[in-house]
Amino acid sequence: MLVSYPWNQAEMDAIPNQSLRGFEIIWFAKWQLEQVCQGIVSCADIIAFAARDSVSLTGGITYDVPSGRRDGTISRASEALANLPPPFADVNTLTQMFANKGLSQDDMVTLSGAHTIGQSHCSSFSSRLNNFSPNSSIDPTLDSTLASELTQQCPQHNTDPKTVVPMDPVTPNTFDVNYYKNILANKGLFTSDQTLMSINATSALVTKYAQDSATFMSNFAAAMVKMGNIDVLTGTNGEIRTWCHVTN
Ligand code: HEM
Numbered sequence: 431m432l433v434s435y436p437w438n439q440a441e442m443d444a445i446p447n448q449s450l451r452g453f454e455i456i457w458f459a460k461w462q463l464e465q466v467c468q469g470i471v472s473c474a475d476i477i478a479f480a481a482r483d484s485v486s487l488t489g490g491i492t493y494d495v496p497s498g499r500r501d502g503t504i505s506r507a508s509e510a511l512a513n514l515p516p517p518f519a520d521v522n523t524l525t526q527m528f529a530n531k532g533l534s535q536d537d538m539v540t541l542s543g544a545h546t547i548g549q550s551h552c553s554s555f556s557s558r559l560n561n562f563s564p565n566s567s568i569d570p571t572l573d574s575t576l577a578s579e580l581t582q583q584c585p586q587h588n589t590d591p592k593t594v595v596p597m598d599p600v601t602p603n604t605f606d607v608n609y610y611k612n613i614l615a616n617k618g619l620f621t622s623d624q625t626l627m628s629i630n631a632t633s634a635l636v637t638k639y640a641q642d643s644a645t646f647m648s649n650f651a652a653a654m655v656k657m658g659n660i661d662v663l664t665g666t667n668g669e670i671r672t673w674c675h676v677t678n
Pocket of ligand 1: 550553554
Protein backbone atom coordinates (compact mmCIF):
# COMPACT_ATOMS: atom_id res chain seq x y z
CA MET A 431 0.00 0.00 0.00
CA LEU A 432 1.51 3.31 -1.05
CA VAL A 433 -0.64 5.48 1.10
CA SER A 434 -0.28 6.10 4.78
CA TYR A 435 -2.23 9.18 5.79
CA PRO A 436 -2.36 9.70 8.72
CA TRP A 437 -0.83 6.77 10.60
CA ASN A 438 -2.24 4.22 8.13
CA GLN A 439 -5.77 5.21 9.10
CA ALA A 440 -6.85 6.98 5.89
CA GLU A 441 -9.99 5.93 3.98
CA MET A 442 -7.84 3.95 1.52
CA ASP A 443 -6.39 1.92 4.39
CA ALA A 444 -9.78 0.66 5.63
CA ILE A 445 -10.25 -3.11 5.35
CA PRO A 446 -12.98 -2.94 2.66
CA ASN A 447 -10.76 -0.64 0.58
CA GLN A 448 -7.55 -2.65 0.77
CA SER A 449 -8.51 -4.65 -2.33
CA LEU A 450 -9.13 -1.55 -4.48
CA ARG A 451 -7.04 -1.41 -7.63
CA GLY A 452 -6.26 1.05 -10.42
CA PHE A 453 -5.22 4.10 -8.41
CA GLU A 454 -2.39 4.65 -10.89
CA ILE A 455 -5.02 5.47 -13.55
CA ILE A 456 -6.46 8.22 -11.36
CA TRP A 457 -3.00 9.54 -10.49
CA PHE A 458 -1.97 9.60 -14.15
CA ALA A 459 -5.14 11.46 -15.19
CA LYS A 460 -4.53 13.97 -12.39
CA TRP A 461 -0.90 14.44 -13.44
CA GLN A 462 -1.92 15.11 -17.03
CA LEU A 463 -4.60 17.59 -15.96
CA GLU A 464 -2.19 19.42 -13.68
CA GLN A 465 0.12 20.00 -16.67
CA VAL A 466 -2.58 21.94 -18.54
CA CYS A 467 -4.77 23.50 -15.84
CA GLN A 468 -3.15 23.48 -12.46
CA GLY A 469 -5.34 23.18 -9.36
CA ILE A 470 -8.67 23.15 -11.22
CA VAL A 471 -9.95 19.57 -11.46
CA SER A 472 -10.43 17.67 -8.20
CA CYS A 473 -9.56 14.04 -7.62
CA ALA A 474 -13.20 13.49 -6.63
CA ASP A 475 -14.30 14.60 -10.12
CA ILE A 476 -11.64 12.46 -11.79
CA ILE A 477 -12.92 9.37 -9.94
CA ALA A 478 -16.51 10.11 -11.01
CA PHE A 479 -15.36 10.57 -14.63
CA ALA A 480 -13.31 7.34 -14.47
CA ALA A 481 -16.38 5.41 -13.27
CA ARG A 482 -18.40 6.88 -16.16
CA ASP A 483 -15.67 5.95 -18.67
CA SER A 484 -15.39 2.41 -17.26
CA VAL A 485 -19.09 1.86 -17.88
CA SER A 486 -18.93 3.34 -21.36
CA LEU A 487 -15.72 1.57 -22.45
CA THR A 488 -17.05 -1.84 -21.37
CA GLY A 489 -20.14 -1.48 -23.53
CA GLY A 490 -22.60 0.14 -21.13
CA ILE A 491 -24.32 3.50 -21.34
CA THR A 492 -22.52 6.84 -21.89
CA TYR A 493 -23.82 9.48 -19.50
CA ASP A 494 -23.01 13.01 -18.37
CA VAL A 495 -21.46 13.51 -14.93
CA PRO A 496 -21.89 16.89 -13.22
CA SER A 497 -18.49 18.30 -12.19
CA GLY A 498 -17.32 20.82 -9.59
CA ARG A 499 -16.67 18.51 -6.62
CA ARG A 500 -13.84 19.49 -4.29
CA ASP A 501 -11.64 17.06 -2.39
CA GLY A 502 -11.87 16.31 1.30
CA THR A 503 -9.26 17.54 3.75
CA ILE A 504 -9.95 14.67 6.15
CA SER A 505 -9.66 10.96 5.38
CA ARG A 506 -10.70 8.37 7.97
CA ALA A 507 -10.61 4.59 7.70
CA SER A 508 -13.39 4.38 10.29
CA GLU A 509 -15.80 6.18 7.96
CA ALA A 510 -15.28 3.64 5.19
CA LEU A 511 -15.96 0.80 7.62
CA ALA A 512 -19.11 2.45 8.91
CA ASN A 513 -20.54 3.40 5.53
CA LEU A 514 -19.65 0.60 3.11
CA PRO A 515 -22.00 -2.41 3.18
CA PRO A 516 -20.22 -5.77 3.61
CA PRO A 517 -20.62 -8.59 1.03
CA PHE A 518 -22.42 -10.74 3.62
CA ALA A 519 -25.16 -8.12 4.16
CA ASP A 520 -28.81 -9.16 3.72
CA VAL A 521 -31.38 -7.16 1.79
CA ASN A 522 -32.66 -5.27 4.85
CA THR A 523 -29.17 -4.17 5.87
CA LEU A 524 -28.38 -3.11 2.30
CA THR A 525 -31.65 -1.18 2.02
CA GLN A 526 -30.96 0.61 5.30
CA MET A 527 -27.35 1.46 4.46
CA PHE A 528 -28.34 2.90 1.07
CA ALA A 529 -31.26 4.80 2.69
CA ASN A 530 -28.76 6.33 5.14
CA LYS A 531 -27.21 7.97 2.08
CA GLY A 532 -30.50 9.05 0.51
CA LEU A 533 -30.57 6.18 -1.98
CA SER A 534 -33.73 4.12 -2.50
CA GLN A 535 -34.08 0.34 -2.52
CA ASP A 536 -34.48 0.53 -6.32
CA ASP A 537 -31.24 2.55 -6.51
CA MET A 538 -29.57 -0.21 -4.49
CA VAL A 539 -30.71 -2.94 -6.89
CA THR A 540 -29.73 -0.77 -9.87
CA LEU A 541 -26.28 0.19 -8.60
CA SER A 542 -25.52 -3.41 -7.62
CA GLY A 543 -25.61 -4.08 -11.37
CA ALA A 544 -22.06 -2.67 -11.46
CA HIS A 545 -21.02 -6.14 -10.34
CA THR A 546 -21.41 -7.18 -13.98
CA ILE A 547 -17.74 -6.17 -14.36
CA GLY A 548 -14.75 -6.54 -12.10
CA GLN A 549 -13.20 -9.13 -9.89
CA SER A 550 -13.34 -10.29 -6.32
CA HIS A 551 -10.96 -11.83 -3.82
CA CYS A 552 -11.88 -15.17 -2.25
CA SER A 553 -12.37 -13.67 1.20
CA SER A 554 -15.44 -11.75 -0.01
CA PHE A 555 -17.48 -14.94 -0.57
CA SER A 556 -15.55 -17.80 1.08
CA SER A 557 -18.09 -17.99 3.89
CA ARG A 558 -20.56 -19.29 1.26
CA LEU A 559 -18.34 -22.29 0.44
CA ASN A 560 -17.73 -25.39 2.54
CA ASN A 561 -13.97 -25.62 2.57
CA PHE A 562 -13.09 -22.80 4.88
CA SER A 563 -14.11 -24.06 8.28
CA PRO A 564 -14.78 -27.63 9.45
CA ASN A 565 -18.48 -27.15 10.10
CA SER A 566 -19.34 -24.82 7.24
CA SER A 567 -21.59 -25.92 4.39
CA ILE A 568 -22.37 -24.51 0.98
CA ASP A 569 -24.83 -21.64 1.05
CA PRO A 570 -28.10 -23.22 -0.20
CA THR A 571 -28.82 -20.10 -2.27
CA LEU A 572 -25.58 -20.66 -4.26
CA ASP A 573 -25.74 -22.80 -7.41
CA SER A 574 -23.87 -26.05 -6.69
CA THR A 575 -21.86 -26.05 -9.94
CA LEU A 576 -20.66 -22.51 -9.32
CA ALA A 577 -19.90 -23.46 -5.70
CA SER A 578 -17.60 -26.29 -6.86
CA GLU A 579 -15.86 -24.02 -9.38
CA LEU A 580 -15.31 -21.36 -6.72
CA THR A 581 -14.04 -23.97 -4.27
CA GLN A 582 -11.41 -24.98 -6.84
CA GLN A 583 -10.47 -21.38 -7.59
CA CYS A 584 -10.27 -20.52 -3.90
CA PRO A 585 -8.50 -23.41 -2.15
CA GLN A 586 -8.83 -23.66 1.60
CA HIS A 587 -7.53 -20.72 3.58
CA ASN A 588 -6.48 -18.89 0.42
CA THR A 589 -5.71 -15.34 1.41
CA ASP A 590 -3.40 -14.66 -1.53
CA PRO A 591 -4.19 -11.11 -2.64
CA LYS A 592 -3.37 -12.12 -6.24
CA THR A 593 -6.16 -14.72 -6.45
CA VAL A 594 -9.26 -13.10 -7.91
CA VAL A 595 -12.36 -14.45 -9.64
CA PRO A 596 -14.64 -12.61 -12.08
CA MET A 597 -17.86 -11.42 -10.50
CA ASP A 598 -19.74 -12.19 -13.72
CA PRO A 599 -17.98 -15.27 -15.14
CA VAL A 600 -20.17 -15.25 -18.28
CA THR A 601 -19.18 -11.80 -19.62
CA PRO A 602 -16.63 -10.51 -17.08
CA ASN A 603 -15.48 -7.46 -19.05
CA THR A 604 -18.80 -6.35 -20.52
CA PHE A 605 -21.19 -3.93 -18.86
CA ASP A 606 -24.47 -5.75 -19.51
CA VAL A 607 -27.43 -7.25 -17.61
CA ASN A 608 -25.73 -10.60 -17.04
CA TYR A 609 -25.36 -9.75 -13.35
CA TYR A 610 -29.15 -10.00 -13.05
CA LYS A 611 -29.35 -13.15 -15.19
CA ASN A 612 -26.75 -14.74 -12.89
CA ILE A 613 -28.82 -13.91 -9.83
CA LEU A 614 -31.91 -15.47 -11.41
CA ALA A 615 -29.82 -18.65 -11.82
CA ASN A 616 -28.63 -18.56 -8.16
CA LYS A 617 -25.21 -17.49 -9.41
CA GLY A 618 -24.81 -14.20 -7.58
CA LEU A 619 -21.26 -14.20 -6.16
CA PHE A 620 -21.88 -12.44 -2.85
CA THR A 621 -24.62 -12.91 -0.27
CA SER A 622 -25.34 -9.22 -0.94
CA ASP A 623 -26.02 -10.06 -4.61
CA GLN A 624 -28.13 -13.19 -4.13
CA THR A 625 -30.13 -11.65 -1.28
CA LEU A 626 -31.85 -9.46 -3.89
CA MET A 627 -34.00 -12.53 -4.65
CA SER A 628 -35.17 -12.85 -1.05
CA ILE A 629 -38.01 -10.31 -1.12
CA ASN A 630 -40.55 -9.50 -3.84
CA ALA A 631 -39.72 -5.81 -4.18
CA THR A 632 -36.11 -6.43 -5.14
CA SER A 633 -36.55 -9.74 -6.99
CA ALA A 634 -39.13 -8.10 -9.28
CA LEU A 635 -36.57 -5.49 -10.32
CA VAL A 636 -33.85 -8.13 -10.80
CA THR A 637 -36.23 -10.01 -13.11
CA LYS A 638 -37.13 -6.84 -15.02
CA TYR A 639 -33.52 -5.77 -15.55
CA ALA A 640 -32.51 -9.27 -16.70
CA GLN A 641 -34.97 -8.82 -19.58
CA ASP A 642 -34.79 -5.08 -20.20
CA SER A 643 -31.28 -3.78 -20.79
CA ALA A 644 -32.41 -0.30 -21.95
CA THR A 645 -34.30 0.38 -18.70
CA PHE A 646 -31.38 -0.88 -16.62
CA MET A 647 -28.86 1.29 -18.48
CA SER A 648 -30.82 4.52 -18.15
CA ASN A 649 -31.71 3.84 -14.49
CA PHE A 650 -28.07 2.99 -13.79
CA ALA A 651 -26.86 6.28 -15.28
CA ALA A 652 -29.40 8.24 -13.21
CA ALA A 653 -28.48 6.35 -10.02
CA MET A 654 -24.76 6.98 -10.63
CA VAL A 655 -25.40 10.71 -10.93
CA LYS A 656 -27.51 10.57 -7.74
CA MET A 657 -24.81 8.65 -5.87
CA GLY A 658 -22.17 11.05 -7.20
CA ASN A 659 -24.04 13.96 -5.58
CA ILE A 660 -23.91 12.55 -2.05
CA ASP A 661 -22.11 14.80 0.46
CA VAL A 662 -20.32 16.75 -2.29
CA LEU A 663 -17.97 19.55 -1.20
CA THR A 664 -18.29 22.77 -3.24
CA GLY A 665 -17.47 26.48 -2.95
CA THR A 666 -14.83 27.09 -0.32
CA ASN A 667 -15.28 23.73 1.39
CA GLY A 668 -12.50 21.20 0.97
CA GLU A 669 -9.69 21.75 -1.51
CA ILE A 670 -8.39 20.77 -4.94
CA ARG A 671 -5.69 18.27 -4.08
CA THR A 672 -2.35 18.49 -5.85
CA TRP A 673 -1.72 14.78 -5.34
CA CYS A 674 -4.74 12.51 -5.08
CA HIS A 675 -3.38 10.27 -2.33
CA VAL A 676 -2.67 13.03 0.19
CA THR A 677 -4.27 16.26 1.31
CA ASN A 678 -2.39 19.46 0.40
C1 HEM B 1 -24.73 -3.30 -2.65
C2 HEM B 1 -23.67 -3.18 -1.86
C3 HEM B 1 -22.30 -3.58 -2.34
C4 HEM B 1 -21.50 -4.50 -1.75
C5 HEM B 1 -21.80 -5.30 -0.50
C6 HEM B 1 -20.29 -4.59 -2.56
C7 HEM B 1 -19.23 -5.42 -2.28
C8 HEM B 1 -18.16 -5.62 -3.13
C9 HEM B 1 -17.06 -6.52 -2.87
C10 HEM B 1 -16.90 -7.35 -1.60
C11 HEM B 1 -16.24 -6.51 -3.94
C12 HEM B 1 -14.97 -7.35 -4.15
C13 HEM B 1 -13.82 -6.78 -3.42
C14 HEM B 1 -12.65 -7.72 -3.50
O1 HEM B 1 -12.74 -8.82 -2.92
O2 HEM B 1 -11.66 -7.41 -4.17
C15 HEM B 1 -16.80 -5.58 -4.89
C16 HEM B 1 -16.24 -5.29 -6.11
C17 HEM B 1 -16.73 -4.34 -6.96
N1 HEM B 1 -17.83 -3.53 -6.74
FE1 HEM B 1 -19.13 -3.66 -5.21
N2 HEM B 1 -20.40 -3.72 -3.61
C18 HEM B 1 -21.59 -3.07 -3.51
C19 HEM B 1 -22.05 -2.08 -4.34
C20 HEM B 1 -21.36 -1.60 -5.43
C21 HEM B 1 -21.72 -0.42 -6.18
C22 HEM B 1 -22.89 0.50 -5.81
C23 HEM B 1 -20.83 -0.30 -7.19
C24 HEM B 1 -20.75 0.77 -8.25
C25 HEM B 1 -21.80 1.42 -8.72
C26 HEM B 1 -19.91 -1.41 -7.09
C27 HEM B 1 -18.90 -1.69 -7.97
C28 HEM B 1 -17.96 -2.70 -7.82
C29 HEM B 1 -16.92 -3.01 -8.80
C30 HEM B 1 -16.73 -2.33 -10.16
C31 HEM B 1 -16.14 -4.03 -8.26
C32 HEM B 1 -14.93 -4.73 -8.91
C33 HEM B 1 -13.65 -4.11 -8.44
C34 HEM B 1 -12.42 -4.74 -9.07
O3 HEM B 1 -12.49 -5.34 -10.15
O4 HEM B 1 -11.34 -4.62 -8.48
N3 HEM B 1 -20.26 -2.16 -6.00
N4 HEM B 1 -17.96 -5.06 -4.37
